[in-house]
Amino acid sequence: MKYVDEFRDKKMVAALADAIRVAADGRTYTFMEVCGTHTMNIFRFAIRQLLPSNIRLVSGPGCPVCVTPNAYLDKAIALAGLKDVIIATFGDMMRVPGSYSSLEKEKAKGRSIRVIYSCMDALEVARKNPDKEVVFLGIGFETTAPTVAQSIIAAKRDSIKNYSVLCGHKTMPEVMDALLKDGSVRVDGFLLPGHVSAVIGSGPYVFLSRKYAKRCVIAGFEPVDILQAVLMLIKQDRPAVEIQYKRIVEAPGNRLAERAIEKVFDKTASEWRGMGVVKRSGLKIRSAFAAFDAGGKFRTGRIRSKENKSCLCGAVLKGVVIPSACKLFGRSCTPEHPVGACMVSGEGTCAAYYKYG
Amino acid sequence: MHELIDELFIGSLGGKTLKEKKDSAVIRLGGESYAFTTDSYVVSPLFFPGGDIGRLAVSGTVNDLAVCGAKPLYISLGLVMEEGLPKKTLEKIVVSIGAASKEAGVEIVTGDTKVVERGACDKIFINTSGIGKIVYKGLEIGRIKHGDVVMVSGPIGDHAISVLSKREGLGFASNIKSDAVPLNGLISRIVKASAGIRFMRDPTRGGLGTTLNEIVRDGSFGIAIDEEAVPVRGTVRSACELLGYDPLYLACEGRVIVIAAREDAGRIVRAMKKDSLGRGSAVIGCITKEHKGRVYLRTKSGGKRIIDMLAGEQLPRIC
Numbered sequence: 001m002k003y004v005d006e007f008r009d010k011k012m013v014a015a016l017a018d019a020i021r022v023a024a025d026g027r028t029y030t031f032m033e034v035c036g037t038h039t040m041n042i043f044r045f046a047i048r049q050l051l052p053s054n055i056r057l058v059s060g061p062g063c064p065v066c067v068t069p070n071a072y073l074d075k076a077i078a079l080a081g082l083k084d085v086i087i088a089t090f091g092d093m094m095r096v097p098g099s100y101s102s103l104e105k106e107k108a109k110g111r112s113i114r115v116i117y118s119c120m121d122a123l124e125v126a127r128k129n130p131d132k133e134v135v136f137l138g139i140g141f142e143t144t145a146p147t148v149a150q151s152i153i154a155a156k157r158d159s160i161k162n163y164s165v166l167c168g169h170k171t172m173p174e175v176m177d178a179l180l181k182d183g184s185v186r187v188d189g190f191l192l193p194g195h196v197s198a199v200i201g202s203g204p205y206v207f208l209s210r211k212y213a214k215r216c217v218i219a220g221f222e223p224v225d226i227l228q229a230v231l232m233l234i235k236q237d238r239p240a241v242e243i244q245y246k247r248i249v250e251a252p253g254n255r256l257a258e259r260a261i262e263k264v265f266d267k268t269a270s271e272w273r274g275m276g277v278v279k280r281s282g283l284k285i286r287s288a289f290a291a292f293d294a295g296g297k298f299r300t301g302r303i304r305s306k307e308n309k310s311c312l313c314g315a316v317l318k319g320v321v322i323p324s325a326c327k328l329f330g331r332s333c334t335p336e337h338p339v340g341a342c343m344v345s346g347e348g349t350c351a352a353y354y355k356y357g
Numbered sequence: 358m359h360e361l362i363d364e365l366f367i368g369s370l371g372g373k374t375l376k377e378k379k380d381s382a383v384i385r386l387g388g389e390s391y392a393f394t395t396d397s398y399v400v401s402p403l404f405f406p407g408g409d410i411g412r413l414a415v416s417g418t419v420n421d422l423a424v425c426g427a428k429p430l431y432i433s434l435g436l437v438m439e440e441g442l443p444k445k446t447l448e449k450i451v452v453s454i455g456a457a458s459k460e461a462g463v464e465i466v467t468g469d470t471k472v473v474e475r476g477a478c479d480k481i482f483i484n485t486s487g488i489g490k491i492v493y494k495g496l497e498i499g500r501i502k503h504g505d506v507v508m509v510s511g512p513i514g515d516h517a518i519s520v521l522s523k524r525e526g527l528g529f530a531s532n533i534k535s536d537a538v539p540l541n542g543l544i545s546r547i548v549k550a551s552a553g554i555r556f557m558r559d560p561t562r563g564g565l566g567t568t569l570n571e572i573v574r575d576g577s578f579g580i581a582i583d584e585e586a587v588p589v590r591g592t593v594r595s596a597c598e599l600l601g602y603d604p605l606y607l608a609c610e611g612r613v614i615v616i617a618a619r620e621d622a623g624r625i626v627r628a629m630k631k632d633s634l635g636r637g638s639a640v641i642g643c644i645t646k647e648h649k650g651r652v653y654l655r656t657k658s659g660g661k662r663i664i665d666m667l668a669g670e671q672l673p674r675i676c
Contacts, residue, residue, distance in 0.1 A: 010658055
């Protein structure tokens with residue numbers, strides 16, 4: 001497969017691993033990745049095994065499902081309980097436990113919940129079911145937000161009144177600032193998310209190198225991408241933001257995608273699991289599109305959300321502990337019976353540790 | 358599901374035969390050994406590229422008999438139909454059942470039909486049970502030895518992607534067809550080629566990854582798989598990359614995993630390749646003393662990772 005096989009080439013991978021060993025020259029480095037696909041692919045391709053022991057990769061808050069707090073799931077489940085409402089969601093959300101239930105369990109009880117591949121599919125469900133209200137669960141970072149924005153623009157253009165979005169989108173740069181201000185995270189640099197960066201470019205990360213003296217490389221997702229990015233991080237003479245994923249990411253980002261986000265969404269404070277509320281790290285639907293905001297459109301009654309106190313998802317998401325440090329990991333918290341989002345999400349750190357060992 | 362089977366079904370009902378948890382039960386009747394199996398089919402949509410629920414129902418049960426070393430003989434057919442199921446749909450399915458039975462050389466000898474009210478089932482559910490005579494004895498997980506090889510009869514994941522593409526209306530440029538097919542002809546070539554076949558299983562629900570985990574579960578050996586050796590069609594790989602699926606966990610309905618003595622591997626693969634259903638056969642791994650109870654994958658990039666049992670269903674990812 002083009003753009004895949006070349007970046008999984010065994011010889012290239014071995015050469016990069018050697019180059020990293022030589023460049024690191026015994027010095028210890030800790031790099032954090034903040035993208036769920038990086039978390040999974042580092043495990044999937046056994047990247048840690050290929051690196052020398054003095055290079056440590058830690059996972060940060062990069063899984064959009066994992067960082068979504070229980071309150072969002074609880075609201076989605078409450079909406080699913082309303083008459084004539086169809087919930088349309090990405091698959092990752094189905095098994096994530098909320099405070100009391102999950103979408104999968106609610107579906108088994110007979111609630112109308114559908115897994116879709118894109119929000120445009122959800123819009124199509126709304127078109128085909130004019131007597132139902134379709135609520136799309138808008139989860140994801142800047143990679144996903146532009147298409148969700150497009151679905152809202154299309155719904156307004158076509159007067160589709162029965163489509164709305166429960167907006168839980170979050171944005172990366174602000175949470176990285178909060179992470180470093182927090183002080184509990186000790187890293188030398190970041191593998192930055194390739195597809196988020198395809199939208200926002202490299203500019204929003206410059207503060208990481210200037211304010212915090214962190215090395216940064218925007219990385220793709222194949223083994224060669226990740227290893228090349230690690231090599232670039234080690235070789236930086238002074239902290240900077242570089243792009244390894246040049247076949248997809250340009251420094252200015254994708255203005256078309258950014259304009260779609262700006263048109264439909266505004267920045268707002270957002271709650272991140274394990275980190276609390278982070279200013280201007282979330283998106284909310286602008287008043288011009290209020291008719292498509294499921295948060296305001298429906299009344300669901302007061303929900304008392306709660307988080308499991310024994311669950312260490314929050315600390316895992318900050319990269320402060322590894323999953324095996326959680327006393328629930330592999331015991332009462334498994335992919336079959338997850339306690340926290342990190343165990344069940346396709347890109348959750350705990351799920352990656354459990355699955356890939 | 359594995360927990361449910363162990364705790365409830367085997368816990369409450371399990372005699373010696375049920376506890377063996379084979380694809381078919383091996384039972385003694387009149388001094389002879391027979392295989393007996395049952396399976397239910399609830400696939401949606403009913404028709405997909407390369408097959409339909411009827412073909413699946415016959416192939417699945419025939420294959421469960423064949424992998425236990427049996428010559429499939431007789432099938433029973435139970436249909437639960439939703440009120441209002443169009444007669445043309447039912448006719449198409451029954452014709453397909455007839456064609457698949459003829460292909461497999463089995464006879465449908467008994468059956469049952471039930472109609473339930475609208476909404477009580479999804480169009481049609483089918484149960485097939487099958488009986489076959491054991492012609493190749495001794496296929497047991499307990500016979501697997503360190504150093505044995507693991508083979509698969511062709512590319513994995515075709516069936517799952519075919520059904521998924523139709524179910525979700527995903528328009529792939531290439532038409533990926535289900536591999537649903539009776540394998541008893543291929544399997545009879547395999548067992549003729551070697552007296553050193555230890556065990557066979559068809560990687561249906563949960564795919565190759567789950568099936569290999571079922572085999573190592575009792576923990577006296579490990580399995581090491583070479584990712585580069587596992588055959589996957591380019592079109593299936595592309596679909597998986599797009600949707601975030603792992604081909605190792607995609608169901609196959611016309612493939613068999615064969616574990617056999619190392620010295621017989623070449624002969625078995627040659628025999629499989631002579632059959633039109635086995636052209637894509639390959640040795641994909643081996644049985645190890647190390648990491649007992651685990652399945653490991655040597656990745657294409659040179660790393661090594663665990664392949665675990667699939668938990669629940671694979672779900673498409675957000676990003």
